[in-house]
Amino acid sequence: MATVTLSIPRARRRERAISEYFNMWVTRDFDKLDAIFAPDCVYEECNGHIYENRNQMHHWIEDALDDQVVSTWRIANFTHARGREGQPSITVFWMFAAKNRDGKEDAFDGVSVIEFNRQNKVKRVREYRAKHRRDYPYKGE
Numbered sequence: 001m002a003t004v005t006l007s008i009p010r011a012r013r014r015e016r017a018i019s020e021y022f023n024m025w026v027t028r029d030f031d032k033l034d035a036i037f038a039p040d041c042v043y044e045e046c047n048g049h050i051y052e053n054r055n056q057m058h059h060w061i062e063d064a065l066d067d068q069v070v071s072t073w074r075i076a077n078f079t080h081a082r083g084r085e086g087q088p089s090i091t092v093f094w095m096f097a098a099k100n101r102d103g104k105e106d107a108f109d110g111v112s113v114i115e116f117n118r119q120n121k122v123k124r125v126r127e128y129r130a131k132h133r134r135d136y137p138y139k140g141e
Helices: 008-027 054-067
Strands: 037-044 068-082 088-100 105-116 122-131
Touching: 008 068, 008 088, 008 105, 008 122, 037 054, 054 068
Parallel strands: 037 122
Antiparallel strands: 068 088, 088 105, 105 122
């Protein structure tokens, strides 16, 4: 297995950028989105939707803000690695909660695999979703 050498200051800057992006959904303020995402980024939502560039992300965000209010997007931890092309990659474990305009609440856990380009901007995001509520059908056996 290859060893990943990280620049701690750069790694922390990437973590801060991810935290800022997640917080944008809670504050509903996306003024700094372009400073975090590359123009040619690809964002794959955990529901199957794919946005092929930052302009498409802006359209998605406008639509999403009309439909939902995010109450929580809390990060559990970051795991650093290298992406397919050797670029920095961070896997983020998180918990998300929101309410849509019909009043329906949705909460789930997730994982995002986030790759960065040479300019330290987000190049690709792939999200995965898991049920927030867990059960242990064989606990105690």
